[in-house]
Amino acid sequence: MLLDQPTPLYEQVRRQLLAEIEAGTLPEGSFLPPEPELCRRFDVSRITLRRAVSELCAVNVLIRQQGRGTMVGRRRVRQALVSLSGFSETMQELGLESRHRVLSRKDVDSPEIAMRLSAAKLVRVQRLFEVDDRPMTHEFLYFDLARFAAVLPDLEAGGSFYAALERHFGVVPGGAERTIDVVFPEADIRKHLDVQGFQPCYRTEKLVTKGGGEPLAFSVLLTPCHCVTYTLKV
Amino acid sequence: MLLDQPTPLYEQVRRQLLAEIEAGTLPEGSFLPPEPELCRRFDVSRITLRRAVSELCAVNVLIRQQGRGTMVGRRRVRQALVSLSGFSETMQELGLESRHRVLSRKDVDSPEIAMRLSAAKLVRVQRLFEVDDRPMTHEFLYFDLARFAAVLPDLEAGGSFYAALERHFGVVPGGAERTIDVVFPEADIRKHLDVQGFQPCYRTEKLVTKGGGEPLAFSVLLTPCHCVTYTLKV
Known part of the structure; x- marks a missing residue:
């Protein structure tokens, strides 16, 4: 005893x-x-x-x-896993100052992703999100340029993708599907995130849809595991 | 282009x-x-x-x-993150054969956990879950022995905790709160899980409550990241 x-x-x-x-x-x-x-x-x-x-x-x-x-180590951000919104909104809700830089933009040929998004002209925007001036999440954001080209200047200016979608098209996310894995990213992404080879990162794939299920965007997000504790309440 | x-x-x-x-x-x-x-x-x-x-x-x-x-590598199990039930039920829903062994049982003095569970007599049961005869998850399961001692023989016999709760007390989980981190476990747990020091594991804390919010049990679960892809739909 x-x-x-x-x-x-x-x-x-x-x-x-x-x-x-x-x-x-x-x-x-x-x-x-x-x-x-x-x-x-x-x-x-x-x-x-x-x-x-x-x-x-x-x-x-x-x-x-x-x-x-x-x-x-870095103090962890506690982040709710159920949020529909994007990175900027999530950090804003937590009272944290975040911003992003667009690292690249590329028209891509990815049949699987194009199909998931029913995209006529798939674009991939590579972004790096920072919180308190330190890298927090690397994103490959995919969407249909044939529909949403108008949001590009907003993204380039550091604005939120979903805020831009709402402003230009009146479109609001209604659902999201995520898968979460843990990986050791390749060197180029490690450099952006300022992590070493032995530091694992969450790899989240996120498909965001409108209320009716119509797909809006697909993201592949990499976040160093030591930066975030995920929370979930059901 | x-x-x-x-x-x-x-x-x-x-x-x-x-x-x-x-x-x-x-x-x-x-x-x-x-x-x-x-x-x-x-x-x-x-x-x-x-x-x-x-x-x-x-x-x-x-x-x-x-x-x-x-x-x-091992083929990953895709596991929904929103489930209220325990490991056994989750694997059963996936059509996978799982079982557990009780590694130890100990009356413990952990004021924080006792408080979260309103427990008069806190017990910690250490279990190892296997899927297809290979270790998948290590668990420290905490509950109030003053209330739920009757489930112990079921656990020892390899039965599900929540099935036992329902059978003996008519109690069914109504909600769960989780936090998810990634850690490199200590050597003794690595040995149980058959992972190396460089292989990260999800560390999930899970508080399961009855519908009204009354706490039932608290678990600390360690699962090698290469075994599971978590999925989440909202």
Whole structure:
């Protein structure tokens, strides 16, 4: 019977470290002080300290960097998975400042995606979303240029795709289908997202439709896993 | 204008490899034939072959294993994220044979979880779920032993938790809250799940409630990312 057992030492250290990170005493991107210093401060053994640090590494609150030490990870955004809207709107609802840059635009020949969108002239817009001036999500946004070419200047100017759709065409999303995987992106996308080869990213495919089911746009989104905690309530 | 461009060679090779994997010609867990052999078979250069293989590695259809070669990954289960039910029911709906083993049971002192469950006597049951005889999900299931002790023999016998709740107490889940992260689990859990240190796992926390919001159980689930594609429709 382990009921009412005292809180183990490593757990006390874990909570203290977490509290300092959450309070900003140990800021994002900073490195932990050397082990001997932390052991002295918490008055614990190296084994106890390492267990506490390991637990925080396991949830990416801390991130081990080979040869450099242990870094305080980025604070995660808690993002609801059910939203119909785009990245900009989602961040706005969270009170976060986001913006995007269009990296490229290309007419593409992708029969599968063209079919899913019933698109006559498929275009792919590559965007990079930033939150607090740091990269957060890489997107390949596909839509039918034969229908929605009017939104391109809005996108280029950094405006929201769905806001533009509504303004130009009075079209509002009514449903979305998503699949979520985890991948290690190729080097060019890692560079945009500022992640290393060992850092996994969520890969979300999202098909957004009008109320009646008519497809509007298809996105492939890559977001470093350490940036986001997804939430879902049913 | 790149409309109607021909399909690049590497993409043709990628599709062919994927087709062979999906047809089972290249079975799960087998290694790809040596590069020179594949280059001859597809009549392509090493660069082209490697690009095709890289694309399949990026989505974990293929998995590079240091010093051993490139392995055909496990076929993914597509799992709807909105389900209220437990693992057993979800797999059953997918027509997959699943079972679990209870690894441990422990009375625990976790004030946060006890509070979320309004539990008088918190118990933690550690389970390992297998699909097709291979480990798929590791679970720490928490519930109030003061209320639901009667389900323990069912769990030990490999029965579903929610089926037992319904049978013994007439209780049916009415809602669930989830958070989803990605982590690299500690060695002991990796061993249960048969994953390597470089293979990320989804970490899902799930609070299941009755219709009125009364909490029933809390689970922490770890599932290797290469085993599951989550789907979500709103």
